[in-house]
Amino acid sequence: MNNYDVKQEVTDKYSLRGRVFHKLREDILNGKYEEHEELKEVTIGEELGVSRTPVREAFRQLELEGLIQIIPNKGAYVTGITEKDVKDIYMIRSLLEGLCARWATEHITKEQLEEMEENVYLAKFHAAKGHMEQIAELDNRFHEILYEACNSKMLEHQLKDFHAYVLRVRRKTLANQVRGTASNEEHEKIMEAIKAHDADNAEKLAHQHMINAYENMVKNGLHEAYENKKLPSEPKA
Amino acid sequence: MNNYDVKQEVTDKYSLRGRVFHKLREDILNGKYEEHEELKEVTIGEELGVSRTPVREAFRQLELEGLIQIIPNKGAYVTGITEKDVKDIYMIRSLLEGLCARWATEHITKEQLEEMEENVYLAKFHAAKGHMEQIAELDNRFHEILYEACNSKMLEHQLKDFHAYVLRVRRKTLANQVRGTASNEEHEKIMEAIKAHDADNAEKLAHQHMINAYENMVKNGLHEAYENKKLPSEPKA
DNA sequence: CCTCGTATGATTGTATACAATTATACGAGG
DNA sequence: CCTCGTATAATTGTATACAATCATACGAGG
Numbered sequence: 001m002n003n004y005d006v007k008q009e010v011t012d013k014y015s016l017r018g019r020v021f022h023k024l025r026e027d028i029l030n031g032k033y034e035e036h037e038e039l040k041e042v043t044i045g046e047e048l049g050v051s052r053t054p055v056r057e058a059f060r061q062l063e064l065e066g067l068i069q070i071i072p073n074k075g076a077y078v079t080g081i082t083e084k085d086v087k088d089i090y091m092i093r094s095l096l097e098g099l100c101a102r103w104a105t106e107h108i109t110k111e112q113l114e115e116m117e118e119n120v121y122l123a124k125f126h127a128a129k130g131h132m133e134q135i136a137e138l139d140n141r142f143h144e145i146l147y148e149a150c151n152s153k154m155l156e157h158q159l160k161d162f163h164a165y166v167l168r169v170r171r172k173t174l175a176n177q178v179r180g181t182a183s184n185e186e187h188e189k190i191m192e193a194i195k196a197h198d199a200d201n202a203e204k205l206a207h208q209h210m211i212n213a214y215e216n217m218v219k220n221g222l223h224e225a226y227e228n229k230k231l232p233s234e235p236k237a
Numbered sequence: 238m239n240n241y242d243v244k245q246e247v248t249d250k251y252s253l254r255g256r257v258f259h260k261l262r263e264d265i266l267n268g269k270y271e272e273h274e275e276l277k278e279v280t281i282g283e284e285l286g287v288s289r290t291p292v293r294e295a296f297r298q299l300e301l302e303g304l305i306q307i308i309p310n311k312g313a314y315v316t317g318i319t320e321k322d323v324k325d326i327y328m329i330r331s332l333l334e335g336l337c338a339r340w341a342t343e344h345i346t347k348e349q350l351e352e353m354e355e356n357v358y359l360a361k362f363h364a365a366k367g368h369m370e371q372i373a374e375l376d377n378r379f380h381e382i383l384y385e386a387c388n389s390k391m392l393e394h395q396l397k398d399f400h401a402y403v404l405r406v407r408r409k410t411l412a413n414q415v416r417g418t419a420s421n422e423e424h425e426k427i428m429e430a431i432k433a434h435d436a437d438n439a440e441k442l443a444h445q446h447m448i449n450a451y452e453n454m455v456k457n458g459l460h461e462a463y464e465n466k467k468l469p470s471e472p473k474a
Numbered sequence: 475c476c477t478c479g480t481a482t483g484a485t486t487g488t489a490t491a492c493a494a495t496t497a498t499a500c501g502a503g504g
Numbered sequence: 505c506c507t508c509g510t511a512t513a514a515t516t517g518t519a520t521a522c523a524a525t526c527a528t529a530c531g532a533g534g
Contacts, residue, residue, distance in 0.1 A: 015517070050518080051518060053517080073525050074526070
């Protein structure tokens, strides 16, 4: 339609700044840094072999993503992500994914629907074979298709952010054949609701899909994803 | 509880970068720049009397906020905000404000509830007097209290972002005594549901509150808020 | 021994210089 | 006249130098 939206990733990975951004993002989400640990511009720069300039720019972005907090003239501190944050995100996402499915029902294109059908089909195949890596990939892609199909760059933007935020935790969760299969069956039902132009049902199913995903994650021990991160404890006097 | 969360604004207004960020944000939301207009680092820097460094950092943040799009080695282009974006945001917000009200019901503190009661009381007073500026202020604050009371930094962060995003449009809308009064009455009902620990009702009321706000905005002519911005038209061949 | 002020060092904030990349203009060749 | 390649200019990407701010240590004074 309009060729303005040929947008690549919001943050390219091929500039130094982009690399710093993605590296720090990964490290923070991985739990490499303690919560409230101070990140120094020179130190990070030296570790990655770059000057302060790209590091600073990456810091500003990470701040807006909520991963670090910058106190002016003082320093950058890791915010981290707690179990409660993950829970909150899933609750928020459950609502927004529902809305997304509703809108996608009204706006999905033929091409998108075709890719979605292929996605579900392939996922079924890989689930039977136990190819966990591919299942995770297809799961990601399924949701992305949904985001793109909703025809709302605001909602798409939000959901992609959240999606990336919990990606690390989620990948671990999907490494579980039972849930992988169940998840894909839910995808299929969502897709069928969309094909049937049943927006109410699509919304409800997508909503429940998120809740199921979260509950499965809790059941399998969400905390394992954070085993290497110390829980924040009340500082004793 | 923990004193880590004494966070000030995510982007301070007293550094050059902060000033550039807020200035560009305002200008973009105000429609000073055409959609898809290219922003040049030197030009912006000269206009504001600063070097490229703070401008670049501000650009990175604006990109993450979705207001501009940066194409590597090429330039920064204004994304702008369309009427559809505003509509989408209100639909998204209606869901999230509902969730927020639900959580606030479970987590609001005595102090927050007191400020909320004072807020509603004052708003009633100013509405009767026709003090539009104060009504707008109190309206903003009411929602902020709600955001802070929900006890979820993820949700609070999201809602504050959206809130700021549509603030300019909204201020114009509230400059309307009828809606100001109705809006405040809705605030009161939400508050009472929270006081009665009726989370279901609080959610429903907050949800409807957003929808009403949006519909009122449309009725009064959302487009007026964008009278100085050209609508994007399909480029003819 | 404690308190406060100053000096010093460390760290962030900003400006500028230079490198890399991209867009444009122009001319040679067909 | 058109196409393509090269040169040039403009713009972004990065590194570094300098300024401003903040934290710490240390010593004078009480």
